[in-house]
Amino acid sequence: xxxxxxxxxxxxxxxxxxxxxxxxxxxxxxxxxxxxxxxxxxxxxxxxxxxxxxxxxxxxxxxxxxxxxxxxxxxxxxxxxxxxxxxxxxxxxxxxxxxxxxxxxxxxxxxxxxxxxxxxxxxxxxxxxxxxxxxxxxxxxxxxxxxxxxxxxxxxxxxxxxxxxxxxxxxxxxxxxxxxxxxxxxxxxxxxxxxxxxxxxxxxxxxxxxxxxxxxxxxxxxxxxxxxxxxxxxxxxxxxxxxxxxxxxxxxxxxxxxxxxxxxxxxxxxxxxxxxxxxxxxxxxxxxxxxxxxxxxxxxxxxxxxxxxxxxxxxxxxxxxxxxxxxxxxxxxxxxxxxxxxxxx
Numbered sequence: 158x159x160x161x162x163x164x165x166x167x168x169x170x171x172x173x174x175x176x177x178x179x180x181x182x183x184x185x186x187x188x189x190x191x192x193x194x195x196x197x198x199x200x201x202x203x204x205x206x207x208x209x210x211x212x213x214x215x216x217x218x219x220x221x222x223x224x225x226x227x228x229x230x231x232x233x234x235x236x237x238x239x240x241x242x243x244x245x246x247x248x249x250x251x252x253x254x255x256x257x258x259x260x261x262x263x264x265x266x267x268x269x270x271x272x273x274x275x276x277x278x279x280x281x282x283x284x285x286x287x288x289x290x291x292x293x294x295x296x297x298x299x300x301x302x303x304x305x306x307x308x309x310x311x312x313x314x315x316x317x318x319x320x321x322x323x324x325x326x327x328x329x330x331x332x333x334x335x336x337x338x339x340x341x342x343x344x345x346x347x348x349x350x351x352x353x354x355x356x357x358x359x360x361x362x363x364x365x366x367x368x369x370x371x372x373x374x375x376x377x378x379x380x381x382x383x384x385x386x387x388x389x390x391x392x393x394x395x396x397x398x399x400x401x402x403x404x405x406x407x408x409x410x411x412x413x414x415x416x417x418x419x420x421x422x423x424x425x426x427x428x429x430x431x432x433x434x435x436x437x438x439x440x441x442x443x444x445x446x447x448x449x450x451x452x453x454x455x456x457x458x459x460x461x462x463x464x465x466x467x468x469x470x471x472x473x474x475x476x477x478x479x480x481x482x483x484x485x486x487x488x489x490x491x492x493x494x495x496x497x498x499x500x501x502x
Contacts, residue, residue, distance in 0.1 A: 196228060196312055196349055198239040199408045200401070203311070204347050206340065206380065208318075210354040210371045211387035216397060216426075217353055218252060218316050219261060220387065220417075223426055224351075225314055226265050229281035230273040236399065236417060237428040244311035246281050247303075251296060251320045255286035268423040282310075296321045297335070301342050309346035317353040319372070332374035340380075352377075356386075366400045366414065366434065378403070387417075390437035395419065397426070398434055414488060433489045433501045450480070451489065457499045 194203040201207055211217040227235040231243025250258055262283075266274055284303075296315075304310065315321055324331035343350045355372040356365060366386045368378050378384060384403035390396035397417040404411050416432040419425075453466055460481065467477035481498070484490045490498045 193406055195241055196244055197224075197235060198241065199404075199406075199410055200235075200238045200383070200385075201228075201312065201349055201351070202382065202406055203349060204343065205349045205382040206343060207349065207351040207383040207385065208354055208371070208377060208381040209351055209385045209387070210356055212356045212389065215387050215389050217387055218250075220426060221314050221316060221351065221353055222248060222261055223265055225281060225312070226262075226269075226277065228312060230269060230276050231280075232269075232273070236415070236426060243276060243280055245279075245309065246312045246314065247307075247310040248281065248283050248314045248316070249296070249300060249321075250284060250286055250316050252316050253286070258283065258286050264424040268425050282307075295323050297338050297342070301338070301345070304342055304345050304348070310348050312349045312351060313343070314351045315353065317355070318377070319355060326373040326377075329374040329376045332376035336376060336380050352381075356388075365438070366398060366402060368402050382406070388434075388438075392437050396429075396432075396437065398432065398437060399428075400434075412488075431501055435489060451484075451500050454500070457493060457497065460496045460498075463498070 195201065196203060209217055209221060224235055225246045225248045226232075228240055228244050229246040232240055234240055253261070266277070300313070300315070300321075304313070319326055322331075322335055324335060326332065339350060339352070342348075354377065356370050357372045366388050368384055368386075369375075371378055371384070371386070381403065382405045383401065386400050386402050388398045388400075390398060395418060399415040399417050400413065401408060401411050413431055414434040416429040417426050418429055420427050450463075450466065454462060460478075463481060464477040467480065481490070485492065485498075488501060490500055493499050
């Protein structure tokens with residue numbers, strides 16, 4: 158290392174920065190802290206940063222608006238996730254026109270009763286879209302000022318991250334500056350922030366509900382507490398796939414793929430249960446073989462039943478065990494207990 162670099166490094170070590178406050182492990186263990194507070198159980202925690210990502214046209218804005226209304230109205234649940242109580246929500250639209258927002262809000266509220274709609278007067282706020290969408294402007298200064306001037310919001314939804322800034326969303330340096338501002342805004346009045354993002358261009362024949370397929374610098378995904386991803390089925394019209402791909406809190410739903418469908422009578426999205434994502438992303442030979450095997454087994458089966466089926470088709474027992482592992486990897490089956498598996502429909 159050169160003298161110049163050595164001096165610069167030493168200088169950084171002897172700066173006037175304040176030191177960390179220390180706490181020993183024993184004292185930390187004995188702290189009596191309240192449990193994690195949830196805005197939506199096992200999905201959106203209090204004072205968290207959440208990323209919601211999907212392709213254009215999949216319905217991420219519609220889902221986020223339904224989420225905002227459900228939380229603000231204090232509905233019992235949203236796609237099967239319990240809502241403990243009504244919360245104040247601020248939905249910031251930087252993408253849709255005033256007419257589009259009006260149409261969606263009207264459609265979703267038409268499924269509520271009068272008392273729930275009345276509750277929204279104080280619980281849910283939108284930015285006035287008549288002022289224009291302000292695409293690709295630095296919106297975060299305005300967001301910070303709005304938060305400062307109003308009563309606290311439990312959840313702030315920003316639609317979307319890409320159009321809310323002037324920086325390069327693919328550059329980690331720019332992402333770090335923006336994230337510092339976002340976290341500062343969240344901490345102003347102890348809010349959670351949900352950022353809507355996009356997926357990268359991808360080969361639609363593969364499962365792309367993975368964190369590394371989110372558009373933008375990796376810093377965004379790394380900094381978020383929770384990541385939710387949505388996709389469109391390639392094999393079933395109208396079916397959307399929902400997956401929590403990151404959650405710093407414990408969750409039984411992480412990496413499960415849930416099917417979502419729109420109820421045309423109510424205009425609300427419904428949870429139809431866990432699905433096998435591979436079936437909805439591709440139609441390969443492997444999937445056809447997989448379907449044949451599982452069609453000849455009961456919903457819940459034992460390892461020996463699977464091995465016997467493989468032996469009957471002329472394959473070796475060892476190959477059967479490898480195939481079970483690949484089916485688990487594909488999320489076509491799940492393990493119930495030792496030696497017992499269940500098909501994921």
